[in-house]
Amino acid sequence: MRVLAIDTALEACAAALLDTTRGALLASVSLPMTRGHAEALMPVIETVMRDSGLAFSDLDRIAVTTGPGSFTGLRVGIAAARGIGLAAGKPVVGLTTLAALAAPLIAANDRLPVTAAIDARHEHVYVQIFGPAGRTVLSARIIPVADAVRAASAMGMMRLIGSGAGLMAAAWPPAPALHAVDDRRAADIDWVARLGAAADPKQSAPKPFYLRAPDAQPQDAAQLPRR
Structure with missing residues (x-):
């Protein structure tokens, strides 16, 4: 193929x-x-x-x-x-993007969990947590960094990857230890x-996966009145 x-x-x-x-x-x-x-x-x-x-x-x-x-x-x-x-x-x-970020780590060692995190700004991250064998433990979502750390650290030793990895590592508790932090962009x-x-084409449509509305929103005050 x-x-x-x-x-x-x-x-x-x-x-x-x-x-x-x-x-x-x-x-x-x-x-x-x-x-x-x-x-x-x-x-x-x-x-x-x-x-x-x-x-x-x-x-x-x-x-x-x-x-x-x-x-x-x-x-x-x-x-x-x-x-x-x-x-x-x-x-x-x-x-x-979260699955693509996690894929090389899962392929290298599918026994240790992986958290893929992307900086969503305003102290939030887009996050997905993968357990052994690449099984999704926490589905993709946007949550505060503190909530992401709480969910990921509950799984024990963890690998972090993505632009949000550094944010999570900075808020990580003393235990359990982080196995690896890769803040690739x-x-x-x-x-x-x-x-x-x-991928199965029937299950993998090429549609935008936003997880949140855009920051820029149209303002009613900026709209011209209709005649």
Whole structure:
């Protein structure tokens, strides 16, 4: 299976092409950035396709991160994935950023629990806790950092990953000990591709997974009166 993976949900603009039949990542580009995803994404995808030597018609599916993350970034990546899928006649699958962040740690050791946490600002995090074998213990949600620490520390020795990992580590109690803290700002695009290859298209729609309403809301006072 040939999978084009796209991620613009967090602080990177990334794409990769995985060929599961050959067991190889054919091409991968990841550019750290907090804004400008809309302008950067298509050149990144073009580079990946050129380096892989494949055309969009050669793909079997497209995978894209659906959030939580930047509202603008999510829309950029999902729109691109849907557009490519529609033009090439290929299915598109969506993957959460929390699952993508946790995936490499679960693959490395599926006995120790993992908490994927993304800084949601205002002392809150988007969080999901995975237990042994990658089983979800706490489903994805946005909660105060203190509540996330309470839930995660109740599981014993823990690994934290994501932009919210440092916030949680700073509030972590003396016991139990933290096994590892990885405050990476975006998911590994290689793992987005791997999860995309394993996803069920019927269960993984490429729809935005926001978890909360946008901070910017229209103001009634700014609306023009109707005549």
